[in-house]
Amino acid sequence: MSSSNQHLALITKTTSLIAAGDIVGAESALAELADSDGDGALMVVLDQLAPKDILAVMREYDDSKASVVNMLVTPEQFARAMVLEKQYKDLTHTHLRNMVNAVVFRDDADPVEFLTAIGDLEGGAEALANYFAEKWSRIEAFARTGTFDATEDYGVTLSDDELLASGYVQPRIDLDEVADRDWMQMAWLLRYECRDLFIEMLLVLRAKARAFDQGREEGEETSEEDDGKFETSETDRGKATPAARASDEESAI
Template identity: 50%
Template structure:
């Protein structure tokens, strides 16, 4: 659909005028209503949608962020991983602003991202500095590193058994209520992944472990030390047979 507003917005993006492009898209809502912008966004190239989303977050609201669909957003988020931003601050800002927007269903966005190739890597980027907290939450069902949980039905299982049990709703029961982690930030996202998208949670956890293991091996090589197999945080070492 070659809507004039879409063509204008794409032209402005190519000229580097992201604010102008967002204003053009917002004007469509004023003249033709929300539904018209939803239709235009459906044909909007993912890279152009990302250009607009990257310029706005929860502190600088955009009508595009309020109306983008889960599938459109997922495609844009996967493209974001190609920017090579080591801080991933823009990624976090976009995800928080869109999936926790008013009257939305975060689960729909999490499912759309998780089902797309590269989506779990995007979640791993979002959580790149939360590996220890994620491991603790996986083992104990809480985010307090000084709290061993106690009520988590997965406690006492081996790591492999816990991973397998994530997909069993009778076993993988919340220790924390959703209201206790309702921060519209990483803790709520992790809680939703574990209890609403357990297979995605598992894949993200394994990606973060693999990254940590690779970083450990690189550091060991740089220090001239032999690389050791990465063990999940908190897992006891096996007893020596000697």
């Protein structure tokens, strides 16, 4: 059997196993390919698998064993899968956070490459907002103070305008101080390495919180005028963030 036919057969098998709920079997099939034909062969297959199938395997992350998919998935493949995670309607977002930490902070990865790929996709900021959902007050405090001091969690929140104006603040703590391979390191990288994306993510997180306070839970039926999506046209992919405004001003000059 030619390698292309072998890959097609494996893709069909993997997809069928995932559809049947056998995620462990699907990952084992992919791992066997890597063992027999090398990592390059698996990367070819991952590039042809549907993002939802890659997501299904990655969501079942088990920190007691290495996952060959988590180790080899590219930033672009990961981003396409991550923006679909909300379809699982996991209100705790535990699987999402474990999956993101396992991939973005793997030993050979550049976390900023992954964050950039996520931010480049529609729904990327919302996926990151879901990642931080359980840490909203801590993220607001970090945006305001530049630290992760828990005593600051309940201070006055920056207004949206103040948040937008804070785009170029300098770090008050070093990355090494928060390199926990978890939400604090993620927040620091977003705040100082992907500044527009951090602001966009926090604006979406605020919109989600307001919607929740108004009794509109995620997944609830909405009218045509209000399709349940959070408006981000004036954030990073729109015109409001500092980098976008600076670019507009330069072009005007």
